[in-house]
Every structure is written in C-alpha cells, then in structure tokens.
C-alpha cells in the first residue's frame with residue numbers, strides 16, 4: 001500500500017513538476033516581498049506600528065472593531081497597548097498616525113491650513129456640498145465662517161434658549177405624564193433636530209421636519225461612502241436626498257426673497273445681506289450647503305452628549321444630587337413657569353462642570369483627522385507628507401497625567417484650570433466647533449429641566465456601544481422612566 005502511494009506521489013511530482021515549482025516559487029516570492037515591503041515601509045519613520053500589505057494594511061481589524069459593541073476606538077486602544085502612545089497604522093490605503101499629546105494637538109491646531117489640512121473626501125463634498133465649511137479651501141473658509149458666526153454668538157442665542165426651553169418642558173411633561181419608558185437617544189435626536197430647524201429656518205411643521213430629517217440622515221450616511229451612483233447604495237441615496245433638500249431650501253429662499261414669508265432666524269439674517277458686496281455675503285449655494293452642514297454637524301453630536309449626561313449622572317448620584325441642588329436653588333428666585341434666560345445659564349457653575357465632564361468622558365468626536373501637507377516632526381516623531389494625523393482627543397481626555405482617575409465622572413475636577421489643549425471636545429484653532437455656544441446652552445437647559453423637575457431610572461444598564469457608529473452611543477439608546485419631583489423633594 002505504502003509503496004504504491006509513494007510511487008503515485010513520485011509520478012505526480014514528475015508529471016506536474018513545472019506547475020509545482022511555479023507555485024512554490026510564487027508563494028515564496030510573495031512572502032519575501034511582503035516581508036520586505038513591511039520592513040521598508042515601517043522603517044520610514046521612528047513611529048512604531050504595523051502597516052501590513054499595501055492598501056489593505058490593518059483595514060480589516062479596524063472594520064472589525066467598528067462592527068463590535070466595544071466601538072471603533074478599541075482599535076486604537078489595543079494598538080496603544082502594543083506600541084505605546086505613538087503608533088501608526090494603514091487603513092484603506094492611507095497611513096494614519098494617532099497623535100496622543102497636548103503638544104501634538106497644539107502643533108496641529110495652530111498649523112491648520114498651513115502644515116495640515118482636512119483631507120479631501122469626494123463622497124463628503126458630493127453629499128454635504130462643495131461650499132460647506134467642511135470642504136472649502138482656507139480663503140473661502142475664513143470668509144464663510146466669519147459670515148456664519150454671528151447667529152451662533154452667545155448674545156444671539158437668547159431667543160434660541162427660550163424656544164428650546166419651552167419645547168423641552170412640554171415634551172418632558174408629556175413623557176412623564178405617559179409614565180412609560182422612553183429612549184433618551186431617540187428623544188434627544190428629535191429634540192436637537194427640531195430645535196435646530198426652528199432656529200435656522202423656522203421650520204416647525206411636523207411632516208416637513210420628518211422629511212428633512214430623513215434626508216439629512218441619508219446625506220450623513222453618504223458622507224463616508226464609496227462614491228458610485230448605483231441605486232440602493234448609501235452614496236446614491238445620499239445624493240438623491242441632497243437634491244431634495246437643496247430644492248426645499250431653494251424654495252424657502254425664493255419665498256422669502258419675494259416677500260411671501262419672513263422670519264427672525266438664521267436664514268433671514270443671511271438674506272438680509274443680499275445688497276452687500278460679495279465679500280460680505282454668502283451666495284445661495286454657500287447658504288444652502290452650510291444650512292445642511294450645520295444640521296448634520298449639530299444634531300447627532302448634541303444628542304449623543306445629552307444621552308451620555310443622563311447615563312453618567314445616573315451612575316454618579318452624588319454629582320446628580322449636587323446638580324439638582326444648584327438647579328433648584330436657582331429656580332427658587334424665579335417666577336413659577338418662567339422660561340430660562342441666558343443670564344440664568346450663567347448662574348449654573350456646577351451645571352457647566354457637568355457639561356464639561358460629560359464631554360470629556362463621552363468623546364462624542366473621538367479624534368480629529370488631518371493630512372500632513374509637508375514632512376513634519378512632532379516631539380521627535382517624523383510624519384511624512386501625505387500621512388493622515390488624527391488628533392486623539394480621547395487619549396488626551398483619558399490621560400492620567402492630565403486628569404486624576406480619568407475614568408471617574410467627577411465634574412468638580414473642573415474647579416482647577418485646565419492645561420492648554422488638554423480639554424478639546426470642540427477642537428481648537430480656525431476650525432473650532434462653530435456650534436460650541438449652542439451646544440453648551442442646549443445641554444445646560446436640558447440638565448436644568450431634567451434635574452429640577454424630575455428623577456429617573458435607567459431601564460436598561462447594558463454598557464455596549466452601537467455597532468458601526470462613528471459617534472460612540474449606547475446600543476440601548478439609554479431607556480429611562482421619568483418621575484416628577486414632588487414639592488420640596490430633593
């Protein structure tokens with residue numbers, strides 16, 4: 001038997017000698033080439049990390065982390081354990097360096113547009129529009145940002161605070177009256193969206209709001225998709241949704257220009273500049289692309305932060321009690337049923353610390369991506385032109401050298417002054433979040449009404465994160481049940 005098998009084997013080797021040799025040689029050459037490539041490419045700089053095969057790199061590990069309930073930041077966390085604070089990797093064909101320090105953040109933020117810039121992503125420009133703040137080059141960015149800024153300054157937000165407060169009070173009362181469990185994330189997404197659409201363009205009609213929200217979600221999903229117009233793809237749906245939105249915005253502008261409608265809102269303040277020189281006004285496509293940008297940039301971020309504040313305060317009763325005490329003592333000096341004013345919000349020092357601590361711990365935007373325009377060194381780490389550098393806000397916010405017991409929710413830590421660039425939830429430099437004031441007042445009003453009017457129980461304590469989300473959010477959405485505070489109750 002054995003002899004026969006040996007003979008068969010010899011016969012096979014003899015007959016297929018050429019093919020077997022070619023196969024063995026190909027495998028050997030591929031193996032050696034891949035080893036050599038890894039050695040050459042990782043020897044390009046002193047930053048440790050694994051670049052793997054061209055294009056593929058560590059894309060599969062990244063996608064696997066993104067699809068898990070630990071969230072995409074787990075990819076970064078694991079590599080930091082392997083390589084230390086600075087590491088590089090390759091994702092979707094691009095080399096990425098995660099920048100973990102305040103010094104690195106400072107260098108990149110202060111050299112934004114000069115040594116670093118946002119990378120051009122075709123799907124993003126197609127979806128949100130070429131005139132969006134997220135896509136325009138430096139000169140237009142400066143002008144557009146200047147012209148967009150006024151309605152988002154603290155002074156201009158007093159009308160927004162009152163409207164948002166009234167909307168929130170009514171909705172919380174209804175939910176408490178129902179006595180049923182509801183998901184904070186769904187609630188805060190709708191609340192943030194409705195409040196923004198009212199502030200930006202006075203849209204309050206429910207069916208129009210729903211249509212705009214559906215379309216904005218499709219646009220947002222298309223921003224980082226593969227740009228091919230094939231029906232059914234995220235990109236295709238996003239481009240179609242964008243077209244509908246532009247038509248809706250265009251019609252609104254026309255109705256206002258011919259005097260059929262007029263409101264006191266963001267859109268009207270842009271149209272009031274119609275007769276100004278071109279450097280002092282936005283053209284229609286700039287207005288429309290940035291209306292869309294503001295809605296997309298503002299809704300999911302603020303809603304996620306609201307959800308995390310509920311979760312963190314539930315887990316930290318001492319902080320919740322201190323916040324409630326502050327809010328109740330503030331309200332005692334006000335008439336029954338009076339709305340909140342900007343001045344009231346300035347009298348919430350502990351509330352503001354809760355907002356900051358929520359943003360530090362939740363890291364709604366995990367890191368801020370840029371591309372190096374030239375070779376550049378940060379703390380001795382050599383970055384090559386064309387590499388992607390990600391300012392790792394999460395790493396900075398969890399650094400024990402900057403924050404004692406960083407995993408502990410402790411708003412009072414903000415009694416102390418922060419080291420420069422150690423607290424960067426809204427970024428810094430020329431691209432600092434345009435909605436920073438709006439986000440802060442929204443969260444303060446939310447925390448005020450929640451803690452001064454209600455107590456709540458969290459109905460699902462599952463800590464898992466939503467899969468495939470670039471903003472960390474609880475998979476459960478944080479369902480809660482509200483109970484109204486009784487008179488004199490703390």
Ligand code: HEM
Pocket residue numbers: 133134145293294295297298299301302305359364365368369424425426427428430431432433434435436438439
């Ligand atoms: C808690 C809520 C929010 C957080 C944590 C947040 C965070 C950020 C961060 C970190 C950036 C800079 C990103 C970078 O440097 O790459 C940014 C930019 C931006 N945010 Fe926010 N944001 C929030 C709410 C809002 C709101 C409510 C609006 C709109 C009303 C808004 C509009 C924008 C815009 C337009 C930009 C781009 C600015 C530019 O490129 O010049 N954000 N945001």
